[in-house]
């Protein structure tokens with residue numbers, strides 16, 4: 551096994567300044583503790599910040615030709631891809647009004663030139679640590695503790711985002727509601743611990759079926775899961791749902807008390823639409839109705 555590149559473990563910092571000499575001073579003092587990237591214009595800074603992976607912090611000059619630092623800050627805060635990256639202004643503008651303006655735009659700190667390098671390092675370290683903790687809390691708040699897939703809160707956020715994107719791009723969007731068959735009797739006969747283990751294995755199998763990066767499987771609640779499938783029409787969603795049903799059935803988790811089979815199975819309801827048209831909640835309601843039909847028609851099946 552190859553060792554991970556230690557460079558990739560360091561937090562990354564983007565230094566933005568139109569004067570290469572200024573960049574050099576900051577880069578020299580930060581490069582032993584951070585992965586340093588640089589941009590000599592506002593436009594370039596926006597491009598790097600929105601790239602992958604995004605920087606953990608941005609040091610931003612104010613006075614630059616074409617686009618000044620305030621405008622760069624405004625645009626970074628407006629873009630959901632970059633809005634949470636902490637920004638520290640580093641500038642010769644030392645009037646209180648300027649500092650208040652910069653902080654008012656959402657920067658976490660404001661350092662005036664000439665600066666003391668030890669103070670720059672200390673402030674950078676403080677804000678990078680804070681950012682890491684915030685990121686950790688965000689990821690914990692959006693994952694289901696049992697299965698480690700996104701939870702319902704995260705699903706609701708993603709549905710909103712994908713709904714807006716589909717409306718903007720004129721693409722279709724599909725969802726599927728998945729429910730473990732006869733899971734109450736599984737718990738009753740095999741115990742809650744085995745029930746939990748079963749939910750984890752189902753979640754893993756579902757995650758393994760999803761091929762496209764934009765596809766999401768989340769735990770909707772209890773023994774119910776949900777798929778969010780951007781850019782997918784009804785036929786595509788039906789095919790993927792069927793492969794999910796088959797994958798869980800193929801686990802052959804014994805279930806002697808199921809109304810559907812001698813092993814653990816899923817019933818699935820699928821719905822697709824082209825936003826805006828109907829609402830997102832109507833789309834989910836249609837998937838739920840289809841799930842109800844799958845149950846009443848005998849379980850272990852997909853309905854649309």
Ligand code: GH3
Pocket residue numbers: 696729730731732733734735737741742743744745746749771772773845849
């Ligand atoms: P159906 O085929 O109609 O879906 O029947 P069902 O028994 O699966 O449906 P019901 O909604 O009656 O039961 C769901 C069960 O899922 C009841 C609950 O105890 C169990 N359950 C919900 N969340 C968890 C969990 O986190 N762990 C375990 N072990 N069981 C859970």
Ligand code: MG
Pocket residue numbers: 567568569611612613614
């Ligand atoms: Mg400048």
Ligand code: MG
Pocket residue numbers: 729730772773774
């Ligand atoms: Mg249920």
Ligand code: MG
Pocket residue numbers: 729730731732733734773
């Ligand atoms: Mg069930």
